[in-house]
Amino acid sequence: MGVAKLYSEKGLEVLKLQVSEDSSPRVQAILHENGAGSVQLSDPFRRGQEPSYQKRFERVKSFLEDLGYLGHPGPACAKFWFANGLGRVIVYPIESLILSVHKRVKASKTTSWQRNSDQLAFLLPTYGSRGAISAATRMTYGNAFARAAFRGGGPFILKDSKDVTTQALKRLGYLDEWNTDEYEAMLCFVNSTHNKRALRKMDLLPEPSDSSLDVKDKLRTAFLSCAQSGQWQKPAAVAGQMKRIVDILKNTGLLETKETSGEYCSGYSQDEISQAIKDYAREQQLPPCKTFNCLAWRILGHIQPEAPTRRGTVEFRK
Structure with missing residues (x-):
């Protein structure tokens, strides 16, 4: 997500590896309106299936930075969403979260958004190894991190x-x-x-x-x-x-x-x-x-x- 582009801009050759097995995450981590969270199994989330994703990511990044939500897009998007009372949202896979923010901001007529106050903590617990996984585990979760996120029990937000x-x-x-x-x-x-x-x-x-x-x-x-x-x-x-x-x-x-x-x-x-x-x-x-x-x-x-x-x-x- 933007990493390949950063290396390319520095003049480094970037080669895309073809993955022989589908490692698309089959897990969704959901942040609820009250700041609690949950996890569930889902259909595979196909990274890169959104042709204009990179442009939307850049727009969301710029939008959030203007409101003071700096740093990693995961916590930035989640805190923005929660602070503005936008309800339930999928925070993992992160691409889904970014696209949700883009869609909501684009569709909204308001220009008065809650700025970052540095008073929220966003946590996505993980549990277990992120190493090699079996074919059966891959079929269930998609990849090792998706399994770790699922076993983590779900994200949550805490007020400072x-x-x-x-x-x-x-x-x-x-x-x-x-x-x-x-x-x-x-x-x-x-x-x-x-x-x-x-x-x-x-x-x-x-x-x-x-x-x-x-x-x-x-x-x-x-x-x-x-x-x-x-x-x-x-x-x-x-x-x-x-x-x-x-x-x-x-x-x-x-x-x-x-x-x-x-x-x-x-x-x-x-x-x-x-x-x-x-x-x-x-x-x-x-x-x-x-x-x-x-x-x-x-x-x-x-x-x-x-x-x-x-x-x-x-x-x-x-």
Whole structure:
């Protein structure tokens, strides 16, 4: 979307690759009038099927910039749409969102649009790997990111407040009834692969000298910004992490190997697993953790210190 044109304008040759398999997204992420969101499966969205799309994109970009909606077109369009009370809209695929804005603005007779006030946060949660997918998964979702967006549960808008970071972490699943420590929630959030990459690009990645309050302010800035796509990664599922941790505990002898029914925790009581986890953390001299998400991240990071997604661990002060 405009990337090929930018390279061409710099005198670089751009070659279009022919994709042998249809990777058109079969997922729609929908933003509702109240700021909540949903996802649904759909017919494939054919990128490039709109012959005048590039011209419409440029018109929308110019229109929004005049109103102060600068940066990535995803959050810019979504915030404009919500701020002006235009109702329900598909925000992913992003091409659909841009065409919706173009159509609504073109059809409207008003010239009085709500300008950007930098008081809205647009988030499109994603969940799971964005790597290679099977043919069956492709048939269902279209591509890896479409699957991640579908499993993310849907976009949402938050109004700015001193607690907007806390609200975002709750909506993304980093804070819940089992994970109640905000410092540890932020630690897990900033060390998630895609979140870390996005924060680094925005020059908002926490520094070791930062306090929790500093990081909370940085995340607030990131959530309110249009500098990136608004896509933020949710934490790994507890069941998946627990399965890997139980396997580690059995391999190290801290958890007795038992005959099971196939379920990762079958045959073990909660107290047995909890005590084994504490013993493992003590033996390996891992930093103390109050929440499961943080403890799981510490343990899995300890056994895979050289994994690409684990490199450059971000730490900061409480």
